[in-house]
Amino acid sequence: MLVPSPAVLAFDVFGTVVDWYGSIEREIDALALGIDAGAFALAWRTGYKPAMARVRSGELGWTKIDVLHRMILDEIIDRFGVGDRLDEAARRRLNLAWHRLDPWPDVIEGLGRLRRRFMLCTLSNGNLGLLADMAKRAGLPWDLILSAEVFRHYKPDREAYLGVCEVFDIAPTDMMMVAAHHDDLEAARACGCLTAHVERPREYGPTVNKDVSPRPGNDLHATDLIDLARQLGC
Amino acid sequence: MLVPSPAVLAFDVFGTVVDWYGSIEREIDALALGIDAGAFALAWRTGYKPAMARVRSGELGWTKIDVLHRMILDEIIDRFGVGDRLDEAARRRLNLAWHRLDPWPDVIEGLGRLRRRFMLCTLSNGNLGLLADMAKRAGLPWDLILSAEVFRHYKPDREAYLGVCEVFDIAPTDMMMVAAHHDDLEAARACGCLTAHVERPREYGPTVNKDVSPRPGNDLHATDLIDLARQLGC
Numbered sequence: 389m390l391v392p393s394p395a396v397l398a399f400d401v402f403g404t405v406v407d408w409y410g411s412i413e414r415e416i417d418a419l420a421l422g423i424d425a426g427a428f429a430l431a432w433r434t435g436y437k438p439a440m441a442r443v444r445s446g447e448l449g450w451t452k453i454d455v456l457h458r459m460i461l462d463e464i465i466d467r468f469g470v471g472d473r474l475d476e477a478a479r480r481r482l483n484l485a486w487h488r489l490d491p492w493p494d495v496i497e498g499l500g501r502l503r504r505r506f507m508l509c510t511l512s513n514g515n516l517g518l519l520a521d522m523a524k525r526a527g528l529p530w531d532l533i534l535s536a537e538v539f540r541h542y543k544p545d546r547e548a549y550l551g552v553c554e555v556f557d558i559a560p561t562d563m564m565m566v567a568a569h570h571d572d573l574e575a576a577r578a579c580g581c582l583t584a585h586v587e588r589p590r591e592y593g594p595t596v597n598k599d600v601s602p603r604p605g606n607d608l609h610a611t612d613l614i615d616l617a618r619q620l621g622c
Numbered sequence: 623m624l625v626p627s628p629a630v631l632a633f634d635v636f637g638t639v640v641d642w643y644g645s646i647e648r649e650i651d652a653l654a655l656g657i658d659a660g661a662f663a664l665a666w667r668t669g670y671k672p673a674m675a676r677v678r679s680g681e682l683g684w685t686k687i688d689v690l691h692r693m694i695l696d697e698i699i700d701r702f703g704v705g706d707r708l709d710e711a712a713r714r715r716l717n718l719a720w721h722r723l724d725p726w727p728d729v730i731e732g733l734g735r736l737r738r739r740f741m742l743c744t745l746s747n748g749n750l751g752l753l754a755d756m757a758k759r760a761g762l763p764w765d766l767i768l769s770a771e772v773f774r775h776y777k778p779d780r781e782a783y784l785g786v787c788e789v790f791d792i793a794p795t796d797m798m799m800v801a802a803h804h805d806d807l808e809a810a811r812a813c814g815c816l817t818a819h820v821e822r823p824r825e826y827g828p829t830v831n832k833d834v835s836p837r838p839g840n841d842l843h844a845t846d847l848i849d850l851a852r853q854l855g856c
Contacts, residue, residue, distance in 0.1 A: 454791065507754065516789045520741065520766035532754035537789075538772050555750045555771075557688065 391621060392564060392582050392607045397502060398534070398552050400543075400567035401512035401519065403591045405499075405528065405613075406489035408433060413593070415485040419478075421470045426593050428468060433592075435460030440513060440542045450540050452515035458483045486514070487521035491528065492588070498613025499529050501622040509534045511552055511565065513542050544575030553581075566616065570603060577605055584608035584616055625855060626798060626816050626841045631736060632768070632786050634777075634801035635746035635753065637825045639762065639847075640723035642667060647827070649719040653712075655704045660827050662702060669694035674747060674776045684774050686749040692717045720748070721755035725762065726822070732847025733763050735856040743768045745786050745799065747776050778809030787815075800850065804837060811839055818842035818850055 402408050409429050416425035439456040442448045461483055465471050474482065502508060509532040510519055519533045534552055541547035553560050560580030567573050568588040577583050584607060587600035602609040610616035636642050643663050650659035673690040676682045695717055699705050708716065736742060743766040744753055753767045766789075770776045773785035787794050794814030801807050802822040811817050818841060821834035836843040844850035 507758065509754070516766060516768075516772075517791055520743070520790075524741065524765050531758050532750060532767055534750075538750075556754075557751055 391619070394506065394564040394582050395558050395562040396507045396509060396552065396556050397564050397566055397584075398509050398511040398549075398576075398581075400565070400569060400572050401510050401514055401522075402489070403588055404566065404568040404586055405495055405510075406491050406522065406526070407590075408486070408489050409591060409593045411489040412485055415482065415488070419474075419482070421468075421473055423468045423470060426595070428464065430592065430596075431464045431467070432457070432460055435464065444542050444545060452537055453486070453513060454483065454515055454518060457486055484521075487518050488525060489522055491526050492612065494612035494614045496527060496529075498615075498617050501617035502613070502620065503529050503531065505620070505622050507531050507556065509552065511543065511548060512536070544571055546575065546579050549576050549579040549581055553579075564607070566613075568600075573606060582607045584610060586613065586616065587611050625853070628740065628798035628816050629792050629796040630741045630743060630786065630790050631798050631800055631818075632743050632745040632783075632810075632815075634799070634803060634806050635744050635748055635756075636723070637822055638800065638802040638820055639729055639744075640725050640756065640760070641824075642720070642723050643825060643827045645723040646719055649716065649722070653708075653716070655702075655707055657702045657704060660829070662698065664826065664830075665698045665701070666691070666694055669698065678776050678779060686771055687720070687747060688717065688749055688752060691720055718755075721752045722759060723756055725760050726846065728846035728848045730761060730763075732849075732851050735851035736847070736854065737763050737765065739854070739856050741765050741790065743786065743790075745777065745782060746770070778805055780809065780813050783810045783813040783815055787813075798841070800847075802834075807840060816841045818844060820847065820850065821845050 399405055412429035412432060413425040416428045439460060443451050461479060465474055499508060508530055510530055511534050512519055513536045515537045516533060516535045519535055523530055523533065536542045536548055539548050539551035553563055564582035564584055565573060565576035566584045566586060568586045568591060573583040573585055589598050589600045591598055608619055610619060633639055646663035646666060647659040650662045673694055677685050695713060699708055733742060742764055744764055745768050746753055747770045749771045750767060750769050753769055757764055757767065768786055770782055773782050775781035787797055798816040798818055799807060799810035800818045800820060802820045802825060807817040807819055823832050823834045825832055842853055844853060
């Protein structure tokens with residue numbers, strides 16, 4: 389088998405590197421609001437793609453994820469019937485829960501091994517401040533934090549993937565997109581990039597069965613980032 | 623004395639964090655071209671502000687420093703009479719010398735101490751790929767690499783300083799610009815940011831006497847980054 393040899397690995401973050409479901413559930417639980425914390429996490433995340441779609445279509449001007457998260461939060465707080473339990477300061481604090489997401493257990497070792505051989509960057513729809521806070525708190529050893537915010541285009545817009553190549557002055561075939569989501573990988577592949585699929589069967593919590601079976605289009609399929617490091621010879 | 627307490631320290635890089643003169647001199651010396659390596663380094667750097675001015679004025683569209691450095695290099699190579707000694711591949715390699723600049727001796731310890739207490743980012747006119755290569759090679763522990771490239775405005779344009787504040791969602795008074803150059807600090811101050819001046823008396827090499835005396839407008843004046851850490855209580 390031929391081992392791909394990209395110069396840069398670009399990582400999706402929410403779901404691929406960090407466990408948003410478990411982390412948001414933990415933060416909601418800590419507020420003791422008497423609501424289903426897992427359902428709240430899922431509802432918050434469900435609002436994410438439609439909110440970005442309004443930016444991608446041009447209906448909204450450039451709006452960063454912190455602001456989109458807050459728009460969704462204000463809506464679902466009411467839906468869960470706890471609007472009067474959370475004042476402005478509490479909502480601001482809770483909204484920053486996305487800056488405090490925990491990595492999956494394999495991530496620190498996996499990235500540490502990969503980093504010795506490859507340039508590691510993020511390519512996340514999360515904003516730069518969010519990603520910097522998250523990396524500092526969790527000790528994620530990125531060589532460069534890149535975000536849709538830099539390119540003013542949310543994934544899966546081509547501009548995001550090609551923007552990474554431009555930043556590093558490399559051909560798309562020298563970049564490998566690493567993600568747990570097929571739409572992200574498909575869009576990267578359409579730009580000519582290599583792709584690695586990472587299984588994250590519990591991304592949506594313990595009650596949702598996520599299909600993590602390999603798909604033929606990807607150059608690599610890994611159970612986690614330690615497995616990815618192993619397959620890439622690190 | 624009141625100690626300033628910013629949330630974010632934003633660092634100028636060329637001259638403040640890394641020794642461009644000594645590093646470029648070393649790379650030129652290694653090529654054994656028989657030219658004055660220090661004079662070559664100074665000439666290359668002298669072309670930098672006029673090149674950026676063409677972008678800042680709008681005469682050139684957005685052009686990253688790697689490209690501006692190459693434009694200047696092609697010109698001074700001829701001026702130093704070694705144009706026929708450097709083919710395309712050699713020029714590309716030499717141009718990347720700016721990705722391989724060495725930090726001043728105090729930098730790793732200084733940043734390491736400051737990082738425990740503050741969010742550390744770059745605010746450099748160097749492009750993202752250059753800054754990422756430099757940080758990886760030298761082990762510079764940035765929490766976030768920011769560049770004029772993100773804001774599509776070179777310092778001292780206000781958009782660069784205010785862009786950092788927007789990324790971190792902070793007021794200008796919560797950001798401290800750290801630099802060895804007064805024009806950079808003055809522009810940051812005009813945006814409402816705090817400023818720390820760092821002495822780098824040998825920035826232009828051993829033969830140039832740089833005035834590093836304190837100026838009253840700055841919140842702090844430090845001999846190096848270890849001294850800055852000490853003054854900020856780290």
